[in-house]
Each structure stands twice: as structure tokens, then as C-alpha cells.
Amino acid sequence: MGHNRFSAWGFATTFALSLMPAAAVAERGDAGHLNILYWQAPTILNPYLSSGPKDIEPASMVLEPLARYDEQGSLTPWLAVEIPTLANGGISKDLTTITWVLQPGLTWSDGTAVTAHDVVFTADYCMAPEGGCQQATKFSDVTQVEALDDLTVRITFAGSKPFPYGPLVGVETPILQQAQFADCVGASAPSCTAQNFAPIGTGPFRVTEFRAGDVVTFEANPAYRDPAKPGFATVTFKGGGDAIGAARAVLETGEMDYAWNLQVDPAILNKMAESGKGHLIRSFGTPVERLMINRTDPSARLGDARSTREGGAHPFLTDPAVLGAMSAAIDRAVVAELGYGAAGKPTCDILPAPAIYASTTNDACLTQDLAGAAQALTDAGWVDSDGDGVREKDGVRLSVLFQTSTNPVRQDTQALLKSWWAEIGIETELRHIDPSVFFGGDQASPDTFQKFYADIQMFTNFFPGTDPEAYLNNWTCKSIPEPTNNWLGFNIPRYCDPAYDALAIELAQTAVLEDRAAIARTMNDMLMQAGALIPLVHRGDVSAQANTLEGVRMNSWDSELWNIADWTRAK
Amino acid sequence: MTEPVMITATHPPRRATVWRRFCAHPGAVAGAVVFGLISLAVLLGPLIWSLDAAQIDIAAKNQRPNLAHPLGTDQLGRDLLAALLAGGRISLLVGLVAMVLALCLGTLVGVVAGVFRSWDGPLMRLTDLFLSLPLLPLLLVAIMLWRDSLRAQFGPEFGIFLLIVCVIGLTSWMQTARIVRGEVLALREREFVMAATALGARPFAMIGRHILPNVLSPIMVSATLGIGHAIITESALSFLGLGFPSDVPTWGRLLFDGTNYMTLTPARVIWPGLAISLTVLSVNYMGDGLRDALDPRKSHGGRTRLKRTRQVGS
DSSP: OOOOTTOHHHHHHHHHHHHSTTOOOOOTTBTOEEEEEESSOOOOSOGGGOOSHHHHHHHTTTOOOSEEEOTTSOEEESSBSSOOOTTTTSBOTTSOEEEEEBOTTOBOTTSOBOOHHHHHHHHHHHHSTTSOOTTGGGGTTEEEEEEEETTEEEEEESSOOSOOOOTTBSTTSOOOOHHHHGGGOGGGGGGOHHHHHSOOOSSSEEEEEEETTTEEEEEEOTTOSSTTOOSBSEEEEEEOSOHHHHHHHHHTSOOOSEEOOOOSOHHHHHHHHTTSSEEEEEEEEEEEEEEEEOOBOOOGGGGGGTTSGGGOBOSSTTOHHHHHHHHHTOOHHHHHHHHHGGGEEEOSOSOOOSGGGOOOTTGGGGSOOHHHHHHHHHHTTOBOOSSSSOOEETTEEOEEEEEEESOHHHHHHHHHHHHHHHHTTOEEEEEEEOHHHHTTOOTTOTTSTTTOOSSEEEEEEOOSSSOOHHHHGGGSGGGOOOGGGTTOSSOTTOOOOHHHHHHHHHHHTOOOHHHHHHHHHHHHHHHHHHTSEEEEEEEEEEEEEETTEEOOOOOSSSOTTTTGGGOEEOO | OOOGGGOOSSOOOHHHHHHHHHHTOHHHHHHHHHHHHHHHHHHHHHHHSOOOTTOOOGGGTTOOSOSSSTTOBOTTOOBHHHHHHHHHHHHHHHHHHHHHHHHHHHHHHHHHHHHOHHHHHHHHHHHHHHHHSOHHHHHHHHHHHHHHHHHHHHOHHHHHHHHHHHHHHHTSOHHHHHHHHHHHHHHHTSHHHHHHHHTTOOHHHHIIIIIHHHHHHHHHHHHHHHHHHHHHHHHHHHHTTSSSOTTSOOHHHHHHHHHTTTTTOTHHHHHHHHHHHHHHHHHHHHHHHHHHHHOTHHHHHHHHHHHHHHHHHO
16 A cells, blocks of 8 residues: 555656657647546536535546545555554554544645645534534544644544545545635635635646536646546546437447446447447446345325324335345346446345345345245235235235336336236235436435335435445444434335444444454445345446547546546557 | 308207318318327227237347238337337327316416406416426426325326326426417407497306306417427327336337337337327317307307307397
8 A cells, every 4th residue: 555656756757758768758738628528517626515426526636635445446655655554653542543644745736735734624614513524524533633744635524434445535525725715714614605616626627617507617727636647638538418318429329438326228338339439448436236125114194204204114124035036036137137238246235245244145136036035925924815916914015116216227227127026916006206306305305315215115225335334334223214214324224223333333443354354244234134125236337439549547436537547548 | 261151040059060060171170080090990999900009029129010920020029010000099188188187287377367357467477487387397206205205106007197287287388388378368358348348247157158168269279389399298298208118018118119220110209209109180170160160250250259248248
């Protein structure tokens, strides 16, 4: 981890190389112009005020963190000299502080020097009350951030922190310039339009024009630390449209060089790729398309208590026989193949990556077993006594309402699951909800995924970076969305098990990676065996790039544009 | 239409006359035949082509037309012909019922506003209000408020059908109301209406005997446009997730789903698109013919009008 690509020595070498006459070294901007298409348009370029990748990724061309994840998921120093560890003394013995050292000689795109005070300011900016910082959870245990000198920053945590690489690491929490944002702290943060639309950064590009919800234009940062980079002189970052249109613009018409997040039927994508203008690139991070099972009763007659623990347990979705049968009836290979093609792998775990955390205990579900599922239901007393094709027991019918967001691939998956469940005597009613409502988090809407006024719902979730601690904390009792906490929290199945909570606490106090992995696997297995979640597909990210574009290293752990400084055009 | 025979001293029964004029309009006849065929296919088709529209067959996905699947299959191997026939039932029913609802409301508002001066202002402001309401948020709110109770009352499919029909009907009557009011205002100044008023015709008799028959043509045109509008609105709603569940095929939904696969299996957009276009077009031509057939001025100049006006007093 001690390796550093931008050490002073390396800088000097590159500088010397650039002085060599007639060198074959590429020059900054000689690749010309680059067109990027994100079909969700950016509306702000300050990642601290946005939670969506549509804003955070274009911002990553300008703003950079202390360290980030490379395409393998390993932590790589970026603005820092090296990754602090216990071994090199960067992390204190009691695991309560981490000390970062900035590279010397870094400058902002306006030519001024980057100092530790900018780093401290950035942390204070996000931790300021009323600032509405979307990345506040990354700083949740931070008690103090201080500059020891112009290049050294120490972050102190409230307790021991075995994984201290949350704050100021990764695409969500880059360093802001203190001089620019000094007047934008706290309640005035969202009103600083000029700053939020064109932040000054250390990255390979700087903003020349920002039209919210439409297009951003960038030009090469003249003060960028590597004089030979970036390869492109200017970038047009277009937003809007839909995934299929974006894929077409790169693969078929060739008017764009790069398009992101193409959740489109693979049959369509492959057909487009035959045109020969571009090709698809994929990478696997942590996203898993999963079913969430409502363990509480969503019945409308409960009024305000529906889908809460107050309202009582679900009439049949806590029965292990039913949950096991529903999972066994699914042919995950078919779901993955039809919806995701090469970018989907069937999975039985909600924690499928990185490899060290992946459990193998639940792999039986990879094989579809309709007969076994039907038998298990019969054995548990669920039989179709009135001949309507739906099993019942004690007057309760196995009839579920299954909702998800509107997306052609998801509707196909819904249809497939419905047909399999029908074969084992479970009736399914389908519903799909506009994504902006479903994921919108509006307290007043009954259709958000947090309220979960349905029996089963499906979407993808993932965690950034490589440490699953925060992700696994999502299923502790205190994370259950309820009216009392304004429906915040990610424990969508309303799963609550003291043993699981105890493991979560243990994980927070464990420092050794292997031990952490073992606990994480146990937690994953507990969730799977309780049937709180039914994982379907380990989803890869799919993007498209023009055949003439070189240097793209697709990254699921960080911004896809993380190494845009290295991108060039094939000669 | 040239029908000198119409000027006869003995009036043939009015209904027969309308029918004869309608039959003399080639477009109307063609429209009626096409619409009849579509309706027949949609009603009886599923009995003959017995494949289930929801039957998934992964092995046969994305097929082009062949013997087993005359129109091909979709990305899950579902038969397009079966889906088209099943979807037609729903689309036509939604189109017709929503159109009738919108038409009744629109005509009622238009006629009342046109005939009764004191109602004109409030009703037209109401129309303006509805016209200026942003449609989508309104639909979102309506569906959010009533979806669950209707679902509990009538079951998921009929409940959502009622909701969609009402929502479309209640948000598309304004054009009809405005057109009808305009026509009624113009009619009110005509001699025969004045004469009827002078002879003591009561308002409702006036509306029934003089106003309505004369504004029938714009109403018919509205109706024909309304069917198409309703079918298309329903598909837009389905697309946003506010309509029928995704496994209930309607023409609009088939079309929307198919657009993504246009290059792979073009049949998936051609057939639903053709079905919608043919339906809207045929209903339009029928409306055209009906308008000509019903228009009292079309037959023989002012004479009929004069005669019928006279009849009122007798």
C-alpha cells in the first residue's frame, strides 16, 4: 500500500521526460474532444449535496478525494502520499485516529496550493448542522478533524474504528476548496449556486459551463499535477434521455464516446453492438437484485400501523416453509440470463463480493426445485383445498402483492417469478411504480420502498467501497423504517433479531480482516436463512464505450470516470 | 351527397334516412366494417386462438412470425397474437367507456353553459380550471388516494379499470364542453330556435329537439377523437406504472414494451400500432359519416329546417 504513483520523485521524472525533445510521450489535450452521455442529467456538481451517481460522477472529474478504490476494489492513494495503516503508523494503536499526509506541491485549478486546511474545512462543511450534507453518515463517528501542519490531517473517531477509511475517501467525499466554499457552510450551502455548479478542484478537468439538468462542458485543468494529462482537451458531458437511447448513441450511431448504466435487455444491447461503432464494458461490484419480504402485515385495514411492527407479523411471510418454497421455485440462472446477460450472475447471497466476504452456505438455491417447493408447502399444511389453484391454510390464502420500480427488465423478472410461483400454488399480483416515486422517499407518498405497503418488493442495493460493515448494519432492529423515525432506515424487510444485532456490534469492534469476514458471512447467512431477503442476481455494471476510446478502466467501486485523466483516442 | 329523392312530401322515418345516408358514405362504411372486424376479432379471437397471453416460454423468445406464433413472440416467449387479442378487449373497453363518460360530461357542461346564461361563467371557469390543471400530478394523487380502496372493493383488475376509466373520463371532457358550448351559442341566435322560444318551447324540450340534434356533429367528432385519446392515455398511464399491472396486456402497453425491440422484432410495434391506428381511424370515419348523415342541413337546404321548425309549434 506504500506505493505512490505521484511521489515527488515520480513527478520529477515525468517532468524531466516532458523536457526531452521529440519524445513520443502524449501531450495534454492532444486527443481532442470527448463526448460522455449519462442518461440521468446532473443537476449539481457538489457531491455533498447530492446522493445520486448522476451528479457525483461528473463531479469526480473535478473534485478528488484523499484516496479512492481502483477497479480491483483496492484502496489507492490519490491526493494523499500513502494509505495510512497500523503498520506505517498512520492509524493509532487504539484505532481511534487516522492521519493522512497530502502530496506536496498540489494545486487547485486556479493555481493556489492545496493544504490540510482545505481538508479540515471539507470535513467541517459536511458535519455542519443544517448543511443538509448527504454524505453525513460517512462522518458519523468523527469527533474531530484537525490540521497538524500544512500537509497533515488527523481524524479522531468517537470509539475504536477498525475501518477508518470512510471520511474523505472515495467518490462521495472529495476535498473542496476552502477559499471557494468558505461562505457556504451550514444552512447557506444549497444557495451557493455558483460554487455548487462549478467547484474548483484538483482533478484533470475544470468546469467551463454548467447547465443544470442538461449539459456540462469541461476543459483540461491547466494546473493538473501530471503535465502530460489529461488526454482530452475538452469534454461535453450530456445528460438526459433513457438507457436505450444512450446505448444507441454509442453503439449504433457513434455520436457519443461513453454511456453509463445501461440496464437494458442484453438481447437489445448485443444487437446494437453488432454495428461495430462501440462495445460494452462490464464490471462487478456489490449490487444484488433482491426480493425484500415484508415480515409485517401490510394490510390496509391496519391504517397507520400497516407495515410496522406494531401492526403485527405478516400472516404467512414469516413461515420458513413458504419463504423457502418461494426461493426454491425461482430459476435464478434464467432471470440473470434474460435480464442481464453477461452482466448478471445468479446468487444466493446479499453479500456476494468482495470474494473474502462471499458465503457458500446458501448455494443450494442456485438450482430451481419446483417439485421440492410444492412438497415443502404441502408438508407445512398449505394445500389447495378449494381447487382455485391457490394454496391456503386456516383461511389464509397464499396471495402476494409484488411491487417494484418501472423498468422493462424488472417487469420481465416479475412476470417470470409470477409464473413460477403460480406453479407451486402461490398467487401473485404485480405492481410497478415510477422510480422517482418509489425511490423518492417522499413522506407523504404510500408508494415508497421504505413504506413497503406490499408483501414483496424488488430492487437493487449495494455498498460503495469494499467494507460491508455499514451495509450489514442495515438489517439491525434500529434501522427499521417506521413512522416514529420518519420512515428512514434501510431495514426494509423489518427483520429484527437480537443475535444479529449482537454480531453487528461485534463486527464494529473487530479489526482483523479474516475475523471481520467470518462475522460478515455469518450475518449474511442469518439473513438468508430467515428468508428476510431473497437474492436473485449479482448485477454487474454495464456501460458502453466507443471503439476509438482508450484507457477506460471500468470501476464499480468508485466513479466510472475515476481515471479519466488517462483516457485517450486511438490513433 | 346528392339525394334529390329526399325532398318528398311524405317523410320517410328519420332513422331509416340516417341509415341510408350513412351507407352512402364510402368512408363510413369502410370504417364500420373495419371497426366491426376488430371488435369481432377481439371478442371471438381468444376463443379460436386459445394460447394464453401470459404463458411464458423462454425457449421461444424474440421469435419472428412463424406457424406456431403467427405474429412472433416477445422477450419472454409470450405469444403476440394472443396478447394482441386479449389486450384489444381491455383497450377497446377502456376507450369506449372513458369516451362515453367524457362525452356525457362534456356535452352536459357545454349545453348547460350555452343555454343557461347564468351558468355560463361558472361552468366555463370550471372548464378553464380543469384545462389548466397539470394532468400527471392530478392522476398521481387520484390513484394514490383511491387505488387501495377500489382494489379492496372490486378486486385488483376491475378496481383499476374503474379508476382508469374515471380518471381519463374526468380529465378529458373539457374540449368537448368548449366546442359544444360554442355551437350552442351560435345556434341560440338562429331563427328556428328563436321561433321555438317564441312559441313557448321549454328549455329541456328545446335542448332535446333542437339543440342536441344540431350539435351532434361536433360531439361525434369529439367522440371519435376521444376513443383514440383514451386508448393512448391509458397506455401512457400503464407506462408510468399507474395503469394496469404489467402482466395485463393492453395495446398501449404492448406498443411501449415493443419500442425497445423495434430492431429485433419489428412485428411487436407494427401490430399494436396498426391496431390502435385502425381503430382510431375507423371510428373517425364512422363519426364523419354519422355527422353527414345526421346533419339536417346536408339534405335539402333550408327547406327541411323551415319545415321542422314549423313542426315544433304544431
